[in-house]
Amino acid sequence: MARIILILLGAVLVNNFVLRYFLGICPFLGVTGRVSSAIAMGFSVTFVMTLTAAIVWPINHFIIQGLHLPFLEYVSDILVIASLVQIIEMFVRKTSPALYRALGIYLPLITTNCSILFLALFIPLRKYSFLDSIVFGFGAGIGFTFVMLMMSAIREELDFAEVPKSLRGAPITLITAGLLALVFMGFTGLLGSA
């Protein structure tokens, strides 16, 4: 149990994908204009990550390692991710057309979101068990959502702040992202190697 909690906390805070590994920067900067769409994007990614972890593990365990086909790891990972993103796109389009429009191009772009491929490649590297990898995927998604929420809340406030003219728009966003990453560096080593 302690191991599960450690993996979860490690994925959410200590080894946060966005601010620690700098993965998934594209939606991190692209969809954080509004809190509502940022949260929606975060949960979409969480969903894809959790399912990816759940599907990649058996594929990796039984097919890639079981049949000794390590060269097919990337191919199978991309297959899994692309299919999952397609499914979630259809799902979102059906259940919430407004959200579908708000997420726009970033929804299909989850396919090419490096954080998810990283997750899929990371699981066999860490030699996680099936449950561990699901928790890890879920934690990574929650961590992503958490950071998206923080960033979008800050950016909504920034709209009302007196930002120097030369820093308005992208520059102040990047500075904010850098400061957030600095903050997350404070978690380094908190949980040992987890």
Next chain:
Amino acid sequence: MSSILIATISMGGLAAFFAVMLSIVHERFKVEEDPRVEEILSCLPGVNCGACGFASCRSLAEAIVKGEAAVNSCVAGGGSVAEKISRIMGVESGSVKKKVAFVRCGATLSERSKKATYQGVNTCRAANILMGADTACLYGCLGFGDCEEACLFDAIKMVDGLPRIDLSKCTGCGRCVEVCPRGIIVLDSFENTNYRVKCSSLDRGKKARQVCTKSCIACRRCEKSCPYEACWVEDNLAHIDPRNCQLCGICSMVCPTGAIVKVE
């Protein structure tokens, strides 16, 4: 050899599995979209120019299906596209009133008086900034032909300092309306009546007559003579109410300056 076979079979199996999953989900979460959206979309030019006022051709197609946009909204496509769309929508294209540009100024170069010699930039916008350059009238056409340049459909020709609109070519896109610094071009569907006041001057009669021989001088003759109460003068300019006009043409006949015209 065997590893190639195993790889092919395992990846093929995986792919087939996901394909089946995707098709099941696709059936399960099918979005009931009006098929006319796709049909209209295939008729539209698909260049997403935005001239219709919508962000993309798709959003225009959706708006047409919802009835929020007219079937002839596509400016770039013009008449043929409007006809195709009206067939899809089941609306008679004849019943859709097309709007065309109408110039609310009727004074040719010789009919308006000059107040100065202008040697500046030859555009209406520049001239308008310089208090109308050489044109004495503060409301009328400046005659540099910004509208002619703006027209994408070759429908505007400057004739004698005044834009002449080819109604068969005009698509009613409104680019000339936007570009005219004096706002004398309006989009008009010419419903009920084709009698129009071809003047925009809000000057009092005496001043209006000084600067132009064709301007409305607010004499109220049209107002008094119209049997149907369709004409009235407001802010020193005659107006015609198309709902009341019965096309008798008396206003045009009594107008001393010929500011009321019949648009053919």
